[in-house]
Amino acid sequence: MKRLVILIIAIVCATEVFAQKEHTPVRRFEIEPGFCWNGFFAGAVEARYNFAKPWDIGARAYMDWYGSAFDITADYNLSRGADLAFFFGAGAGLECVSNIDYMGVKTEYDAFHLMPRVGIEMFRHLRFTLLLNTYNFKPNDLCISIGYAFGGGTKAKKNGKVR
Numbered sequence: 001m002k003r004l005v006i007l008i009i010a011i012v013c014a015t016e017v018f019a020q021k022e023h024t025p026v027r028r029f030e031i032e033p034g035f036c037w038n039g040f041f042a043g044a045v046e047a048r049y050n051f052a053k054p055w056d057i058g059a060r061a062y063m064d065w066y067g068s069a070f071d072i073t074a075d076y077n078l079s080r081g082a083d084l085a086f087f088f089g090a091g092a093g094l095e096c097v098s099n100i101d102y103m104g105v106k107t108e109y110d111a112f113h114l115m116p117r118v119g120i121e122m123f124r125h126l127r128f129t130l131l132l133n134t135y136n137f138k139p140n141d142l143c144i145s146i147g148y149a150f151g152g153g154t155k156a157k158k159n160g161k162v163r
Contacts, residue, residue, distance in 0.1 A: 034147025067097040091115040111135040
C-alpha cells in the first residue's frame with residue numbers, strides 16, 4: 001500500500017511539472033515517410049496534425065511483404081520542439097494480410113490492427129519509433145521504425161513573436 005501511495009504522489013508531481021511547462025509552438029502539419037524493420041524491411045508514410053497542446057493526430061499507411069495496414073494514430077509529445085523529444089501513442093485500423101503457404105496457396109484476410117508505440121524525435125525531424133503490431137488483439141511483431149518528418153519543427157519568430 002505504501003508503494004502505491006508513493007507511486008500516485010510521484011505521478012501527480014510529474015503531471016504538475018509537465019502542466020506548468022510552456023510548450024514550444026510547432027507547425028501544424030507534417031508528413032513522415034520512413035521504413036520499418038521487423039525481420040524484413042517495410043515502408044510507411046504518416047501525415048500528422050499537431051495541436052497547440054502536446055498532442056497530435058494522424059493517418060499512417062504501411063506496406064510490407066505480406067500486406068498493408070491503414071491506421072489512425074495519436075501521440076502525446078513530451079518536450080515538444082526540443083532537440084530531443086520523447087513521445088508515446090497508438091494507432092488503430094485495418095490490416096490486409098496475404099500469405100502464400102508452402103503449397104503455393106494464397107490466402108487473404110482483413111484483421112483489426114492495433115499499434116501501441118513509443119519513440120524519440122531528434123532535432124525536431126528525425127524520428128525513431130518502437131512499435132508493437134497486433135492483429136485481432138494478438139501480438140504479432142515488434143517493429144523499429146525510422147522516419148523523417150517534413151514540416152513540423154518549431155514555428156519561426158518574426159519581430160520576437162511566434163507566427
